[in-house]
Amino acid sequence: MQLAQQADTQNWVIVADPELMRQRANQLGMQQQFVEWQPGKTPKPGQLAILPVSLATASQPGELNPQNGPYVLETLNQAIDGCLKGEYSAMVTCPVQKSTINDAGISFSGHTEYLQQRCQTEQVVMMLATPGLRVALVTTHLPLCKVPQAITAELLERVIRITHDTLQRQFGLTQPHLLVCGLNPHAGESGHMGDEEIRVINPVLQQLQQQGLSLEGSLPADTLFTPKYLNRADAVIAMYHDQGLPVLKHMGFGNAVNITLGLPIIRTSVDHGTALDLAGTGQADTGSLKTAIETALEMASHNREQAHD
Secondary structure (H helix, E strand, O other), rough: OOOHOOOOOOOOOOOOOOOHHHHHHOOOOOEEEEEOOOOOOOOOOOOOEEEOOOOOOOOOOOOHHHHHHHHHHHHHHHHHHHOOEEEEEEEEEEOOOOOHHHOOOOOOHHHHHHHHHOOOOOOOOEEEEEEEEEEOOOOOOOHHHHHHHHHHHHHHHHHHHHHHHHHHHHHOOOOOOEEOOOOOOHHOOOOOOEEEHHHHHHHHHHHHHHHEEEEEEEHHHHHHHHHHOOOOOEEEEEOOOOHHHHHHHHHHOOOOOEEEOOOOOOOEOOOOOOHHHHHOOOOOOOHHHHHHHHHHHHHHHHHHHHHHH
8 A cells, every 4th residue: 555655556456355455545544546447447547456355354454363364365366367367467465474364274385385276387486586686496495304305306407497487588588697506515515515416406407508508506505695606697596495595685675576486477476474563554664565566567578578579
C-alpha cells in the first residue's frame, strides 16, 4: 500500500480481499481508489486494480489466524494460474507466514516449493540478486551435514544450465559468465580438505565449458566474493544457502530480490520475512518490494523481446 502511493500502478493487479485493502488504506491514512480488475482494461491513473479473493474471517494487523490460511493459498493460485494462461506477465509475492498455513492443516514449506508443484516443474533454482551481485543456490534449506551428499553431478548441471539459460532469456545477457564456488574451504585444497570438488564439481564444470558455457571454478568462497572476481561475473553459483546469501544480504539487504528460476512463469519476491511487528504501522521498508517489481518488469520485457525474435 505504501509503495502504491509512490509508483505507477497502472500495470499492477493486486490479488487480495478488496475490503481488507480498503481497511488498511484507511488505517494508514492513505487515499487510494480501488477497482476490480478486468482483462484488457487498464486502470486510470491513481486507481489500483484488484482481483478479488475473499478472506474467511476479518484480519487484524500483525495477528495470525489459521482460518485465513486457505485464503493465502488461493491468492497464490489465482496469480499462478493467471500467469500460466498468459493473463499476467509476471507475479511478485510478498512474504507469507508459513506457520499459519500449516496450522490450518495444510502442508506448506514455502513459496518456491508450492510454485514448483503448481507449475509441475521438475527443477527450480533459487537466485537472489542485488545491484552488483546475483547468487544462485545448488541446495537451499538443508542442514549442513546433508549438503555434501545432496550435491550430485546431475543436480549441479541442472542448476548451472537453468541459471545460464535464464540470464540469457530474461536478463538479456548473450554469454553470461558464471563463477562457481567450491564446497570445502579453499575449494578442497587439491583433495586435502575434501574431495567433492575433484569427484563431482570440477568434472561437471569441465564438461559444460567444453559445450560452450562461460564458467570459472571451482573457486574458494572466501576469495570469490571480492571485486577481483565479481567485477567479471554475471552470477555466482553457491553450493549451499549460507555460503552465498550472507554476502549478498550484506551488500544489499532491503534492496535485493528473490527470483525463482526454471518455472514457465516469472516470479520474484522480497528478500525478507513478514515483520509482523510492523504490520499496519506504515513503517515497513518497501525497498525490496520495489526491487522485486522492477526486476519482474525487466524480466517480462526481455521475455517479450525473445518472443518477437
